[in-house]
Amino acid sequence: MAINLKGRSFLTLADFTPAEIRYLLDLGHDLKAKRRAGVCAPTMQGKHIVLLFEKTSTRTRCSFEVAATQEGAHVTYLDANSSQMGKKESLEDSAKVLGRFFDGIEYRGYDQSVVEDLAKWSGVPVWNGLTDADHPTQILADLMTIEEHCKKPLNKIKVVFPGDVRNNMCYAWMMGAAKLGMHFVAMGPEELAKQMDQQVVQSTFAEARKNGGLIEITDHMEDLKGADVIYGDVWASMGEEAQIPERVRLLSPFRVTEETLKATENPDVLYLHCLPSFHDFETKMAKEWHEKGVDIREVTDEVFRSRHSVVFDEAENRMHSIKAVMAATIGA
Numbered sequence: 001m002a003i004n005l006k007g008r009s010f011l012t013l014a015d016f017t018p019a020e021i022r023y024l025l026d027l028g029h030d031l032k033a034k035r036r037a038g039v040c041a042p043t044m045q046g047k048h049i050v051l052l053f054e055k056t057s058t059r060t061r062c063s064f065e066v067a068a069t070q071e072g073a074h075v076t077y078l079d080a081n082s083s084q085m086g087k088k089e090s091l092e093d094s095a096k097v098l099g100r101f102f103d104g105i106e107y108r109g110y111d112q113s114v115v116e117d118l119a120k121w122s123g124v125p126v127w128n129g130l131t132d133a134d135h136p137t138q139i140l141a142d143l144m145t146i147e148e149h150c151k152k153p154l155n156k157i158k159v160v161f162p163g164d165v166r167n168n169m170c171y172a173w174m175m176g177a178a179k180l181g182m183h184f185v186a187m188g189p190e191e192l193a194k195q196m197d198q199q200v201v202q203s204t205f206a207e208a209r210k211n212g213g214l215i216e217i218t219d220h221m222e223d224l225k226g227a228d229v230i231y232g233d234v235w236a237s238m239g240e241e242a243q244i245p246e247r248v249r250l251l252s253p254f255r256v257t258e259e260t261l262k263a264t265e266n267p268d269v270l271y272l273h274c275l276p277s278f279h280d281f282e283t284k285m286a287k288e289w290h291e292k293g294v295d296i297r298e299v300t301d302e303v304f305r306s307r308h309s310v311v312f313d314e315a316e317n318r319m320h321s322i323k324a325v326m327a328a329t330i331g332a
Contacts, residue, residue, distance in 0.1 A: 042072030043331035054109030067323035095121035
């Protein structure tokens with residue numbers, strides 16, 4: 001059956017069937033190949049999109065702007081200081097206004113309810129660029145990257161996520177893996193695992209059973225064995241800087257090192273990371289904490305720069321996967 005996503009919002013992978021996700025991945029690969037071949041056939045000529053950013057970003061903003069421009073669309077960017085949304089104007093009113101001006105709306109911020117309400121009230125497709133609960137466009141880029149570098153089909157891939165198992169990347173990966181029948185291991189301290197959103201856990205476990213996948217939550221390092229992908233993320237999200245010393249205490253045993261890679265017993269294991277990453281002490285934040293005796297690196301520089309790391313291919317694929325989402329939902 002033909003897949004048609006025109007007019008759909010992209011808020012979470014939970015809203016999409018495995019076939020629809022497969023369609024978006026195939027479209028992303030196709031658009032990437034056409035771009036590299038110099039084929040120019042804009043799918044969003046004359047369209048207008050707005051990017052709403054309550055959280056700052058490098059990859060998400062650049063991916064949306066470049067992808068939209070390459071496909072012929074015009075982009076307007078609004079950050080928290082250049083919009084009245086939620087301040088002098090309600091979210092509902094803002095959504096209705098923006099829906100009159102734009103063909104699509106991207107939102108990157110905090111509450112998942114905001115992106116859902118934008119979709120409810122705007123009348124146009126809304127795309128989730130990241131919330132505290134989810135990061136679905138990142139998962140599409142990750143899956144594209146795995147397909148480019150692994151010979152196995154996705155439903156034969158094992159991904160291990162060492163770190164804070166309660167964060168949005170882990171939750172997003174759990175749903176993505178469950179939808180596509182993959183084996184996903186959330187690996188972190190039991191103290192944090194007990195704080196996981198049980199609704200997310202139950203729904204992803206059920207989805208995995210339906211699609212032949214497996215989701216596991218563990219603190220056992222031996223579960224690294226057989227991994228095809230080690231996935232990294234920072235230990236404290238935006239706005240959580242005060243919690244860093246405690247996070248480091250809990251998560252240092254899960255720092256990705258060369259020993260982590262060896263424990264997979266897979267000489268071709270991949271290392272992925274959504275970025276930005278603390279892998280050395282060249283950033284202001286990592287340097288300041290290091291001077292206080294706190295090592296906030298979630299991965300060593302040796303691993304980050306190794307042949308196993310495909311993080312910059314992954315970063316590029318943010319643009320191609322986002323282009324696929326926009327083209328599928330508002331394109332010609």
